[in-house]
Amino acid sequence: MADDPLLARARHAWLGMAGVAMAFPADGGVDVTASARSLLCPPGWVGIVALGDAAIVTVPTGSRAGILRKRLRGLPVEVLTDADQLRAVLPFTEALGPATLAYLDECDLQPAELDTVDAIPRGHADLATLLASVPMHDADECGLAAITSDAFVVRHGNHVVAAAGYQRWSKEVAHLCVLTEPSQRGRGLARAAASAAVADAVTNHLLPQWRARPEPSRRVAQALGFRQLGAQLSIRIEV
Incomplete structure (x- = not known):
């Protein structure tokens, strides 16, 4: 899937909205980075975008980035956008989504x-x-x-x-x-x-x-x- 041109275009677009340099890990998993300018989510929220076998996560502050890296490390990518499963390891008060992301060539x-x-x-x-x-x-x-x-x-x-x-x-x-x-x-x-x-x-x-x-x-x-x-x-x- 890593060689899928449509997937590559979709990932490139979301990386451009992260507001900070980050990447979808080439070997799968998740990259968590602090970004006050992220467009992945409303201001002050945590934004999670999973595409293929990898995900990116933006958090509003650096201190929270460290916490989330520990909580999310090793989780299957599909769990990151499943609100019910994610709540078991990462308490949160509100959620928007999840929503599926589809693209067209x-x-x-x-x-x-x-x-x-x-x-x-x-x-x-x-x-x-x-x-x-x-x-x-x-x-x-x-x-x-x-x-x-x-x-x-x-x-x-x-x-x-x-x-x-x-x-x-x-x-x-x-x-x-x-x-x-x-x-x-x-x-x-x-x-x-x-x-x-x-x-x-x-x-x-x-x-x-x-x-x-x-x-x-x-x-x-x-x-x-x-x-x-x-x-x-x-x-x-x-x-």
């Missing part, structure tokens, strides 16, 4: 067969209307309010019922954001909108990234050709 894209997808500016009123029509948790979770690309939308009559776009992370990643109106789910609309967003990201030479927690979202990613390479977890620690 341009040659693996499986485009949707639906051609009724329109592109609208990210600040368009129709996108705002869709976000306002769903539960607040769904609107926050999908991330569409913060996209930097156009929004790619599917309409039912005059109403947008599904949308996708991406946030550009650093200089190389297109972080996908997708939302379907609850009453319209299960009809392939998320895949149609996301297919257009992914194609736009590839055209702009970006690495499409799909971060997901719900299983339906993972299935959409898989149908488009994404490969799950790892997971991410952010925690607020007590030690």
Whole structure:
């Protein structure tokens, strides 16, 4: 897996967001480093990103880095992003995730067969209307309010019922954001909108990234050709 070009691109992107020099260990395992500028997690939290057989962990202070190195040494990589198993060795008060991390190589894209997808500016009123029509948790979770690309939308009559776009992370990643109106789910609309967003990201030479927690979202990613390479977890620690 170490020679997998897609894995290498994904790791390079996350290392660029760590805010400090570190590496995914070549022989597996975990690298723990203090970084006050880490984008792997909210400020003051511990950020854990596992990709393939290795992981990187950023902590807010150097003193905590030493503690975590001792606690995490020798743990299987998959345990690092499993909140229930991790809590047994590292007490924490809050967690964000875990979320799976999937990536797509341009040659693996499986485009949707639906051609009724329109592109609208990210600040368009129709996108705002869709976000306002769903539960607040769904609107926050999908991330569409913060996209930097156009929004790619599917309409039912005059109403947008599904949308996708991406946030550009650093200089190389297109972080996908997708939302379907609850009453319209299960009809392939998320895949149609996301297919257009992914194609736009590839055209702009970006690495499409799909971060997901719900299983339906993972299935959409898989149908488009994404490969799950790892997971991410952010925690607020007590030690």
